[in-house]
Amino acid sequence: GQNIDQPTEMTATEGAIVQINCTYQTSGFNGLFWYQQHAGEAPTFLSYNVLDGLEEKGRFSSFLSRSKGYSYLLLKELQMKDSASYLCAVKGGATNKLIFGTGTLLAVQP
Amino acid sequence: EAGVTQSPTHLIKTRGQQATLRCSPISGHTSVYWYQQALGLGLQFLLWYDEGEERNRGNFPPRFSGRQFPNYSSELNVNALELEDSALYLCASSLRAPGGVRYGYTFGSGTRLTVV
Numbered sequence: 001g002q003n004i005d006q007p008t009e010m011t012a013t014e015g016a017i018v019q020i021n022c023t024y025q026t027s028g029f030n031g032l033f034w035y036q037q038h039a040g041e042a043p044t045f046l047s048y049n050v051l052d053g054l055e056e057k058g059r060f061s062s063f064l065s066r067s068k069g070y071s072y073l074l075l076k077e078l079q080m081k082d083s084a085s086y087l088c089a090v091k092g093g094a095t096n097k098l099i100f101g102t103g104t105l106l107a108v109q110p
Numbered sequence: 111e112a113g114v115t116q117s118p119t120h121l122i123k124t125r126g127q128q129a130t131l132r133c134s135p136i137s138g139h140t141s142v143y144w145y146q147q148a149l150g151l152g153l154q155f156l157l158w159y160d161e162g163e164e165r166n167r168g169n170f171p172p173r174f175s176g177r178q179f180p181n182y183s184s185e186l187n188v189n190a191l192e193l194e195d196s197a198l199y200l201c202a203s204s205l206r207a208p209g210g211v212r213y214g215y216t217f218g219s220g221t222r223l224t225v226v
Contacts, residue, residue, distance in 0.1 A: 033214040042114075042200060042217040043153070087153065089214070097143070097166055098202075098215055102152035 002026045004101035006088050011107045012078055020073045020104045022088035030096055034062050034073045035087040037103065043087055047073070075106075083108045112137070114218035116201050122224045123191050131186040131221045135203030141165075142184040143204070143215060144176060148197040156199075159184055191225045198222050 003025045012018040024032070031050040035043035049055055049064035049071060061074040073086055085103040093099065115134045123129050135142050144156040155168040159178035167174075173189040182203075188195055199222075202215035 031214075035214075035217075042219045045214055045216070048214060089153075091214070097155060097158055099155060100145075100153040 002090060002093050002099045004088055004090055004099060006086075006101045006104045008102070009105045009107070011109060012075075014078055014080060014108055014110050016078050017074065017076050018078060018106065020075070020086050020088075020106065022071045022073070022101060024069050024071070024088070024090045024101075026069075026090050026092040026099075028092040028096070029066060030091045032062075032064055032071050033089045033091065033098065034060075034071075035089060035100075037085045037087060039084075046086075078108050080108050080110070082106065114201055114203050114216050116199075116218035116221050118221060119219070120222045120224070122226060125191055125193060125225055127191050129188045129191060129195075129223055131188075131199050131201075131223070132183065133186070133201030133203075133218060134183045135201075136216055139203035139205055139216075140182055141204045142178055142182065143202045144184070144186050145200045145202065146170075146197045147200060147220075148194075153200065157186065188223070193225050196223060196225045 006022045034046040037043040047062035054063045059076045064071045085105050087103045088101040089098045091098050117132045141160040143158050145153040147153050157176050158166045162178050176186040178184045198220045200220045202217045204215045
């Protein structure tokens with residue numbers, strides 16, 4: 001089976017840096033995704049990692065260690081609009097579908 | 111390019127009734143996925159359709175069913191509605207691998223189903 005763990009909630013200050021961790025267990029691995037979801041809206045794609053290392057995209061970066069079953073999403077220069085849920089999702093298993101963690105609700109404070 | 115569209119946006123039903131939710135994928139996407147997001151919970155995988163066939167279903171009772179049409183649009187049907195079926199139902203589409211792997215799924219804005 002697949003299991004994905006991430007913190008339920010985090011709080012950070014505007015302008016700061018925050019790291020959201022995700023650990024996973026899967027019987028097959030074909031990539032890890034991060035999505036952002038504002039309240040009442042659809043999840044939107046942020047990043048994709050399939051090889052170990054860091055992927056940088058503007059203020060957002062995502063890191064993957066396949067041997068440790070670990071990923072993090074790094075958000076720099078936080079803005080108020082970054083307040084949202086951040087969903088870690090793993091593609092793998094017998095059917096290769098995308099399985100989501102419960103999400104981390106990030107609150108950015110002034 | 112139009113995104114994934116879902117209808118209706120909101121749906122209110124009485125316990126025991128049936129609900130039908132609709133989804134149109136991005137043009138060229140052949141896979142459609144349905145997820146349930148109950149309040150305070152993560153996205154729970156419901157169903158996956160590709161090329162008109164059901165490829166996989168999540169851990170939901172048989173009263174959750176659906177189909178995919180020749181134009182790749184999809185319907186999700188929920189029979190004998192229960193109060194706990196109240197949730198946001200999200201549809202996503204993707205290209206078939208390998209082209210779709212890099213970008214995961216594109217989600218629609220969802221249908222908020224309320225069962226009273």
